[in-house]
Amino acid sequence: MEELEKSISPFMAYIDTMADWLSGVIGNNVSLIQAVALVLTLLVAIGFHRWVRTFIASGEAKTDIKLFKQLLRTARAISLPIVWVFGLWVSLAVLGAAHQATGLLRLCASLLNAWVIIRIVSTAIPSPAVSNAFAWTAWAVAAINALGQLDPAIRWLDGIRLTSETVNISVWDIVQGALVTCVLLWTANLLVRLVQNRLEKSATLNPSMRVLTTKLLRIGLIVVAVVLGMQSVGVDLTAFAVFSGAIGLGVGLGMQRTIGNLVAGFTMLADRSIKPGDVIEIETGTGPTYGEVKTLGARYVSVKTRSGTETLIPNELLISNPVTNWTFSDKLVRRDIQVGVSYSADLELALRVAVEAAAKCGRVLKTPPPICLIRQFGDSSIDLEVRFWIADPELGVANIASEVYLEIWRTFKAHNIEIPFPQRDVHIRTGAAVSAAEQ
Known part of the structure; x- marks a missing residue:
């Protein structure tokens, strides 16, 4: 109980100090005329803000430049505080000339100025969530500083310490470390995006090496950012060496599949x-999956199938199972289809028109040209095999086979070439005939 009282006593003392300071500020700086000026300037700013938003929205709809649209969007968001702060500075000039108290108006104007500047700076952050978090955090610090309580708050946070045999840090150290780590992580992501954009324009690196380079760079920069952030707090990283073995063993046992997928992902990239853009076919246990590789993730590969869905296949499965890569070295793919003709048909004509039918299909390549071979003399037909090449397997292989089949059907009908079907002749022998034969 005594330890609990000791731990919360600095907090209660800080609350009492803040209450006394706030009471003095309100008593010395707040007046009725300032409150009226504050409300009037807000109402005028709201009315003017509606017209400004409509004007900016019309300009935003007329431009397609991304940066300009972002600037207009930011201007529309801060138009209210800009108009309001302008009214406050006018009120400050008027009340100052009349020798009236202006402490409240000056405080509100300073806070609005800080908000406008912070919102303009935050537009450089591409992520809306990170931008909003940065804006509110920076404005809270600016507000505390404007109230003159930043140094007392820092001293209070620095007085709350976490101590042990190897660690002696305060809450303020943790806050500093978190801020430094966030800035370093943001810088690392910015560098990764810049390098990624440069790699995408490179003609010497293939897609797999681009992805691998980007992933390794991202992991390396994140590790450096976290280590530097912890060192800025004053944490001795050698203290974690004692737990590294146990942590590694626990991670290895509990995340075998995850680690296996990560290693498999880097193996495929190496x-x-x-690689992205390949057309693959793999047996996943629920049937064959055929489609185009869209992304190579850390744990899985996203394959967009012909039905429009995306199948997420674990990397480990792609390493351990046979995979048909239709576009591994190039996109040229040969398709073979079988068709039979009657024994009474003109075989040479059938061979020629089958090739002509395949060549009529738009996706079938002229070079190498389609060919038609005699495979065997079957029970009911002469079996032929039509071979043709395509260069776009990502558009599907079953559909082009269907198209060639249909064209062959039309061409055979036009030339009266019969496609036979299995049939049996049944000869019935009468009883008298059987008896005579037996005699």
């Missing part, structure tokens, strides 16, 4: 067996 050997370039599968």
Whole structure:
């Protein structure tokens, strides 16, 4: 109980100090005329803000430049505080000339100025969530500083300490470390995006090496950012060496599949067996999956199937199972289809028109040209095999086979070439005939 009282006594003392300070500020700086000026300037700013938003929205709809649209969007968001702060500074000039108290108006104007500047700076952050978090955090610090309580708050946070045999840090150290880590992580992500944009324009690196380079750079920069952030707090990183073995063992046992997928992902990127844009076919246990590789994730590969869905296949499955990569070295793919003709048909004509039918299909390549081979003399037909090449397997292989089949059907009908079907002749022998034969 005594330890609890000791731990919360600095907090209660800080609350009492803040209450006394706030009471003095309100008593010395707040007046009725300032409150009226504050409300009037707000009402005028709201009315003017509606017209400004409509004007900016019309300009935003007329431009397609991303940066300009973002600037107009920011201007529309801060138009209210800009108009309001302008009214407050006018009120400050008027009340100052009349020798009236202006402490409240000056405080509100300072806070609005800080908000406008922070919102303009935050537009450089691409993520809306991070931008809003930065804006509110920076404004809270600016507000505390404007109230003259930043140094007391820092001293209070620095007085709350976490101590042990190897660690002696305060809450203020943790806050500093978190801020430094966030800035370093943001800088790392910015550098990764810049390098990624440069790599995408490079003609010497293939897609797999670009993805691998980007991932390794991202992981390395994140580790450096976290380590520097912890060192800025004053944490001795050697203290974690004692737990590294136990943590590694626990992670290895509890996350075997996850780690296996991560290693498999880097293996595929390194050997370039599968890369974005490849068309693959793999047996996943629920049937074959055929589609185009869209993304190579840390744990899985996203394959967009012909039905429009995306199948997420674990990297480990792609390493351990046979995979048909239709576009591994190039996109040229040969398709073979079988068709039979009657024994009474003109075989040479059938061979020629089958090739002509395949060549009529738009996706079938002229070079190498389609060919038609005699495979065997079957029970009911002469079996032929039509071979043709395509260069766009990502558009599907079953549909082009269907298209060639249909064209062959039309061409055979036009040339009276029969496609036979299995049939049996049944000969019935009468009883008298059987008896005579037996005699």
